[in-house]
Amino acid sequence: MIFKFLPGVYLGWGLGANDSANVFGPQAYSGIISYRGAAIFTAIFVLFGALVEGEKCFAQIGEMATFESSSVAFLSALSAGIMIHLMSYLKLPVSTSHAIVGSLVGVAIFHKNPIDTSRLIKSVICWIITPVGAVIFSFILFFILRAIFSNIKNVIVYNAIIKFLSIGIGCYGAYSLGANNLANVVGVYVGAGMLSPFTAKLLGGIAISIGVLTYSRNVMETVGKGIAVLDPFSALTAILSGAIILHIFAEIGVPVSSSQAIVGAVFGVGLIRGAKTISYRKLIQIFSGWIFTLFGTVLFGYVFSYIISVIK
């Protein structure tokens, strides 16, 4: 039985390793906080977010497909986990939200199970809204934060405020990440009735935290470097915008991609400042990565279901 949860734990580990960079990458890369400190804060607040609000997105994943057997949940988590690993290996941007939904659809197609299309459409719409919403939020927050920062009178106060906000916003981002993305990791198990919501929150939250603590440094460096081309103020605006979007979708109950949120926010800040923050090549690469993840996991879900049915 425990074996069936391993893909979920693996998925959680991958999520923690990959996505913590979206909330603490720039702060760690630019030296505001050490990598170790960033990882510890992220792990604590991801777990906190997962335990407090993680349950809100369970229905979106758990009720999207019909889980007539535990193997549907297992196969969905497995194909999503493998896709995350493959994409990470290829150093391509990846979204666990896309991966788990694609896997659910693939597994359901093979088993000829019905898919709750209204939930599927809701997810797709939210995925589209995520980067657009992040652009809008980065616009709004930029002007609010600028008004606050324009009253700063000297370098020591500026320094202290940036440090305080960097850590505070990073913790809030980690909380939102845990609240929003937990369902990607364990939602299928709750849907299949294999785990109680509380056990799922604990298992998923710990899996994500372990991913953060054991393997997030490299991605933090890569993502942090990409975002840190912005000045500290703009980077903070972008991270806060991304965190708010994640939190809003956690309240709505739809898991979305933290990478999409941060990319949209960075793009938005760049638009305001008249600076080119993301190249079109990078945008195309990110977009194709998401499409590839979605359709790749549909295929994986289908193929793995076929293989298991042959073995059985």
Next chain:
Amino acid sequence: MFGRKKEKEVKNLIFEHLRKVEEAILKMKEAMELYIKGDYERAKEISYQVHLLEGDADSKRREIIEKLHQGAFLPTIRQDIIKLIARQDKIADRSESCCDFCISQRPEVPEEFKERFIKLLEVSVSTFSPYKEALENMFIDYKIVKEKIHSVNTVEEDADTLEWRLTKEIFSSNLTLAHKMHLREYIFHIVSVSDIIEDAADALDIIIVKQKF
């Protein structure tokens, strides 16, 4: 938690560095005035004090860099502070160079130019006063910093104008070309002080601009 203590230590060190640089530039002025007036021995003595003060300023600069690398200030500001201090330190370097030039090469300032050399020296050195106020206010109020940086630029322009006029007059005189060139080099050493003060003010301005949106 947010490292205010380290920042205050750096602030104090920057002020200590500033005081050493100020002493060096004022001693240089004193030495050069004595030199122009013909008191070579006393000028030599004070020039040696400038040399010692330059060394002290250099030690303070290294202390600041060390403290910054221990984690004071945000990394982005840290780099800009290092650049600022490097330029501020050069004010003492240039003061020392000016003294060295006189003591080692003894340019002969003709009687008719002495007053204008002293005036040029005064204006060049007076660029330091608004710079000092600007730097002190970096830790208090950016608005004053901006005003003082503007004053640095104004005084530096005055020094440039005096430099241009004096150079023109020297080259219109009946001195030998070698003598003219030697005096030109002396003028260059005097105004290089106000030039580097302006550069330091620019470095300070960059710090402020980066924090305004």
